[in-house]
Amino acid sequence: MISSKRISKRVRQLGREISELYAGSETPLVLVAILKGATVFAADLLRSLSIPAELEFVRAASYGAGTKSTGRVKIAHMVEGALAGRHVLLVEDIVDSGRTIDTILKRFRRMKPASLRVAALLDRPARRVIPVQIDFTGFVIPDRFVIGYGLDYAGLYRELPGIYSLS
16 A cells, blocks of 8 residues: 555655754653554654654554454553653554544643644544544555554564555
8 A cells, every 4th residue: 555665755754844843842852652553653753853852652552453443442551751841742653543542642641741742654534433633644544454564463464564455
């Protein structure tokens, strides 16, 4: 669906946009990658920034081993650093139902960050159940289950360099 070349180009563009927005900030931007799927995107995005940035992680899941969300979001790990007064960018591989992002954003807002935004490699609005704002979107995709570039099916296929539709 999306080649590694297109992904690379778009991630660099997002890195420029994010760097421009946060240029001049007194503290480094905190990128919070949602494990495990967003790790590849977060690493490439971090390297594309021209501003100081830190990297944190949160682990949340709603898929299990299937191709449809279970409807329940489990948070297994929260960030270790303080977010109060910091500019935070939540980095997600794909936003579809909106449940995972909504759950994490609610938790993060209670931590009183200076700003809180979302960067998602993929937006699949056809499956949206909870409206969420995505501030930086890589690609809008149709309602297909996708793998590659960090996205998996039952833990497999994260290593694929592009985005592929699972048939």
